[in-house]
Amino acid sequence: MKWYLFLWAGFLLNQPTNAQPASLTAYDSLRAQLVQAPDTVQIVKYQDFAEEMLHKGRVGESQTALKEALAIAERIKNERKISKVYESFGLLEIDQGNFAQALKYFQKALDFLKDSPALDQKILILLRIGQTYFLANDLKQDEFYCLQALKLAKQHNRAVLMADCYSELANLEDTRKDSKKALYYNAKAIAIYQANGEDAIGARFNRAIEYKNAGQYAQSEQMYRECLIYAERHKDDYLKGYIYVNLPNTLLLLNRPDEAEKYAQLALKWSETGPERLKFREEIFDILTRIYEKRGQDRQALAYFRQKAMYRDSVLNAEKSRQLIMAESRYQAREKESQIRKLDEENSQKAQQLGWLSAGLVALVGLLGVLFWQYRTIRRTNARLTENNRIISESHQKITEQSRQLKTLLRELNHRVKNNLAIVSSLLRLQSKRLEDEGAVQAIRAIRAGQQRVEAMALIHQRLYMTENVSTINIKEYITDLFDSLLLAYGFDKALFERELLIEQEELDVDLAVLLGLILNEILTNAFKYAYEHVQRPFLRIRLAADYSDDPNLARPRLTLEVQDNGVGLDIQRWERPNQSFGKRLITSLSEQAGGHLEVSNRNGTYHRLVIPPLYMSESEAA
Known part of the structure; x- marks a missing residue:
């Protein structure tokens, strides 16, 4: 033990x-x-x-x-x-x-501490809970709470508390009989303690035990002796007692029963008033039994064995009672948590209902006040309103006519831009065919890539002159058209290609739509060119998520564009090199123009994630 x-x-x-x-x-x-x-x-x-x-x-x-x-x-x-x-x-x-x-x-x-900034105290209590489960032989729960504590300590750079977590994990792994892991965690704990000016006596004591369990008996004895010197120098009877209980096990394995008995007797005397009296005395009488068996003194060994059995039965009875109490406690805790959650939900609903009722009453009182004030002022302002209405009506007619003319001009402009881009695309196609005849492969690829970029912008203008609204575009329909055109351009069978389009923000302003269109064109082009060479069932997912808030000045929500394929993935180190391809530089530049942050990683294929922050109205626009 x-x-x-x-x-x-x-x-x-x-x-x-x-x-x-x-x-x-x-x-x-x-x-x-x-x-x-x-x-x-x-x-x-x-x-x-x-x-x-x-x-x-x-x-x-x-x-x-x-x-x-x-x-x-x-x-x-x-x-x-x-x-x-x-x-x-x-x-x-x-x-x-x-x-x-x-x-x-x-x-x-x-x-x-739920709402308290006392982070160190939270970490320490998580460790306490884990250690209590360790003593109750629930190693799975012990590991869960220790890892929670370690995660918090790492996130907030609490070095000494990290060492405490590693020390506890070392004890856990030693109990699981994984001496290699135990010594590894213990060494990390001691190194951190010493780097932060701590004496690490607890971790060094545990290392003596772990050395013994790993079969390194000489190192175990040496570590015990160092801990004993520390305890005597600091007059620490508590630590000395623990050493008296554990050191005899190592000495017996080193075939030194006389020294083992000396420390066992000291442990027996210490255990009379020490903590965990029953368990300690069971362990001590077990050591004395083995000492006298080794000497061949069977009668005395039997006497100690009986003492051990007596304390073991007491420990087992206490342990069974404790386990029953703990099981009942866990059940009651779960029931209590469930009841608390239900009460919280009910209270939240009632509070919300009360809030709406109060808001309604306030609004009603305010409305009555406004109506009374309006009643007094309407009679004085009717004449002025009539004149103003006439002026406004005339102005409205003029503005409507001007707006109609402007929309017609913009639609015509978008139509001409689309036609001009189509001409540029055709010229690039003709040029690529000529270069194809001459064998200029790299130039062909560059021209075709440019052609696709031009066609991506042309799709925007095509949609603008086909709709009444000339300032925004249906991005869902645009992405669908762009995807289908690139799929066809690279020779994929639409029936054999699995796609998933999840578009939460259907309408976007033209400027942002152009940037997103060019970014998507580059990402999809790379996927169709390189991702699916050895993939039997190609798949590609495009998601445009919108994160709305209750801010009344919000002009456009935060947008998240995700593109995921199931291809061979991307060489991330090559991607991150500064001197990269034109396509990569273009994606990066366009992302910066959109004010977004681009992340690229491998997740069973290549995964692109572009986050564009929300756009708020200026004070004049809000007014």
Whole structure:
């Protein structure tokens, strides 16, 4: 059996506090000392006192001090302090082996930090929860919470907390008997601790255990000896006790039973008042049994074995009770969470209904006021309105006629631009045929690419002169036409080609539509030319998503263009080189002109993602 020195042990032993152990003799005397102290100071002092009493085995005084600390924290409504006290309650329950209750306290501590910026405290509590599941032999849950804590620590560059996470993962892998992973995680933890000026005593103690489990007995003994020197120098009886329990196992494997018995007897004496008394004594009597078996003293070995069996039965009974309590606790927690979610949904609906009702009442009162004011002013303004209406009517007729003429001119202009682009496209086609006769392959490709770009712009103008609206274009129909024309140009059978078009924003202004059309032309051209050489069933997906918001000044939502094929993929390193093809430079330049950000990656084929930020109306336009 292995006894790891967990994070909370290191916390209780190594973290600096404001306590003064010499003066904290009893709860009553402490309370008298703190009468005039500020509330936050009282909370810290009571927590320090609780830790000291827990080390001395005086659990009742420890609980009393924590209850007083919790009452003060709740009175001043300091959620961060409340969370810290619940965390201390959890550590106390761990010390007593009540894992289910410890999990409840840790979860409460986490709930009070839901909206708090106390990131370090959140990470630490996630680790506490994982370690509690470790002690309850639920390794899957332990790993889940440790990885959550590690992810947060990495995201926010919390080096020491990252080391704590790696140390816990090392313990987990050692329990799974994966010594290689355990030593790897432990080494990362120690390196980070030392780089940040920490002594890493907890991780070094665990490394001694992991060395032993990996069969490296000499290294295990050396690490234990270093930890023992540290414990004696710092007068750390808690750490010494753990070393006394674990070192005999390594010494027995090194065939040194006399030294093993010496430390086992020291461990037996320490376990009389130490935490987890039943489990420790079972382990110690097991070690003594093996020592005397090795010496051939069977009678004494049998006596120790009986002692071990007695404590093992007690541990098993306690463990079964604890597992039942934990299972019930998890079930109750799930039920409670479900009830809370339902209540939250009901409250949200009621609050929304109440909000709408209040808004309706306010609107009604405002409307009545406006109507009353209008009634008083209408009679004075009717004459002026009649004259104004006549002037407006005449102006409207003139504007309507001018608008009609302007639309006619724009449609004619778009028609002529489309015809001119068609002529340019035809000239490029004729030129490519001539170059084809002369064998200029690269020039042919360049001209045909230019021709396709011209035709992509021509499609825009063709749609503009076919509709009444000359400022916007139906982008869905445009993308469909562009796709079909390129599919035909590159000789693909439409019946054998699978496509998926998901267009959420159907109307776009012409300027942006031209840019998107040219970008799509380049991406689709690359796909048709290179992606499907060895693909039996070609597939291509185009998605144009729109992210709307409630901002009244929003002129155009944020747009996300995604293009995904199922081809051979793209050489990303080659794509990212500065001196790339004209097509790549054109895509990049057009994306910048659109004000967007382009990402290119491989996801079972080539994946392009262009995000264009929203466009807001200016103050004059909004007015």
